[in-house]
Amino acid sequence: MDISAVNDLSYEEFVNIFGNVVEKCPVVAAAVWSARPFLSFTALEAEIHKFIDVLPQSGKEGILRCHPDLAGRDLQRGTLTQESRAEQAAAGLDALGPAEASLLARLNREYKQRFGFPFVVCVRAADQRAILRQLAERCGNEPALESVRGIEEVKKICRLRLRDIV
Numbered sequence: 001m002d003i004s005a006v007n008d009l010s011y012e013e014f015v016n017i018f019g020n021v022v023e024k025c026p027v028v029a030a031a032v033w034s035a036r037p038f039l040s041f042t043a044l045e046a047e048i049h050k051f052i053d054v055l056p057q058s059g060k061e062g063i064l065r066c067h068p069d070l071a072g073r074d075l076q077r078g079t080l081t082q083e084s085r086a087e088q089a090a091a092g093l094d095a096l097g098p099a100e101a102s103l104l105a106r107l108n109r110e111y112k113q114r115f116g117f118p119f120v121v122c123v124r125a126a127d128q129r130a131i132l133r134q135l136a137e138r139c140g141n142e143p144a145l146e147s148v149r150g151i152e153e154v155k156k157i158c159r160l161r162l163r164d165i166v
């Protein structure tokens with residue numbers, strides 16, 4: 001849809017359509033609806049970034065905690081959101097070999113134990129090898145840096161999900 005159609009949406013339609021551009025955080029769409037009319041895609045994206053950027057650290061970490069583990073329990077149980085399922089499948093995370101699957105599960109556990117929130121990466125911008133390499137590298141980051149990195153990835157995921165709509 002084009003940006004004028006976005007601006008014509010009711011609040012309910014807007015949250016129904018944009019509610020998962022940030023995984024399981026419909027409050028983001030509910031909040032930025034107030035900023036309509038949006039002059040462009042970029043202006044809509046900027047309002048989402050503004051909402052995220054002013055959150056306290058606990059809010060940013062809360063956004064990260066709303067993300068499902070890569071190839072984790074939600075994928076195994078079929079409880080991923082539609083967007084996450086498509087993204088994880090496109091990256092081949094639903095068809096990992098046993099070695100990769102156990103390495104990813106171990107690194108995800110280590111990462112979550114160290115940082116208190118899950119490893120988040122925009123999987124549409126990466127492949128299995130790149131994801132494993134990035135996860136291994138980022139496990140060594142300082143916590144303050146890592147929450148910034150995670151939010152950067154949330155914004156990349158959000159941009160692609162927005163592009164699927166607008």
Ligand SMILES: NC(=O)NC1=NC(=O)NC1=O
Nearest residue numbers: 068084087120121122123
């Ligand atoms: N933990 C994650 O990074 N999850 C995800 N990244 C994506 O791009 N889609 C997901 O579900």
